[in-house]
Amino acid sequence: MASLKESVLQQVDLLQEGKVLEAFDLYFADFGVMYSNSNEFGTGFEECRKKQEPFIASASHIKGAITDLIIDEKDEFCAFRNSTSYADASGETHQIDGVHIQMWTGEKIAVEWYFNGSQMDGVIAEGVLSNPACILEIT
Numbered sequence: 001m002a003s004l005k006e007s008v009l010q011q012v013d014l015l016q017e018g019k020v021l022e023a024f025d026l027y028f029a030d031f032g033v034m035y036s037n038s039n040e041f042g043t044g045f046e047e048c049r050k051k052q053e054p055f056i057a058s059a060s061h062i063k064g065a066i067t068d069l070i071i072d073e074k075d076e077f078c079a080f081r082n083s084t085s086y087a088d089a090s091g092e093t094h095q096i097d098g099v100h101i102q103m104w105t106g107e108k109i110a111v112e113w114y115f116n117g118s119q120m121d122g123v124i125a126e127g128v129l130s131n132p133a134c135i136l137e138i139t
Contacts, residue, residue: 060089
């Protein structure tokens with residue numbers, strides 16, 4: 001059994017390589033829940049993957065850029081900035097600017113919160129990049 005730190009670092013390596021669905025498949029729990037800017041994005045592995053597939057499939061190239069990684073092994077949380085860029089089918093480049101906070105159970109992501117825009121600024125100001133578990137108090 002891998003440690004939380006090992007699992008998170010392996011996930012981040014895959015994201016850095018642009019292997020988003022591979023990272024999802026390895027580390028997202030069957031019962032996992034995803035939120036986007038405080039709204040439920042999906043519940044369960046199948047639903048969440050199905051919602052992500054079209055976005056990932058439309059990208060002709062993904063250049064991962066994960067920074068500001070913090071791993072809280074005691075509470076089984078991590079958080080990181082995502083500044084990944086990708087090219088769509090027409091070759092136009094798009095830039096992601098968001099923060100992910102993940103609550104892990106064992107070796108799987110049980111809950112993932114994603115924020116961008118002003119909501120991202122708010123959760124960063126609340127301290128999620130130094131104490132990811134504080135997301136439970138601010139959402």
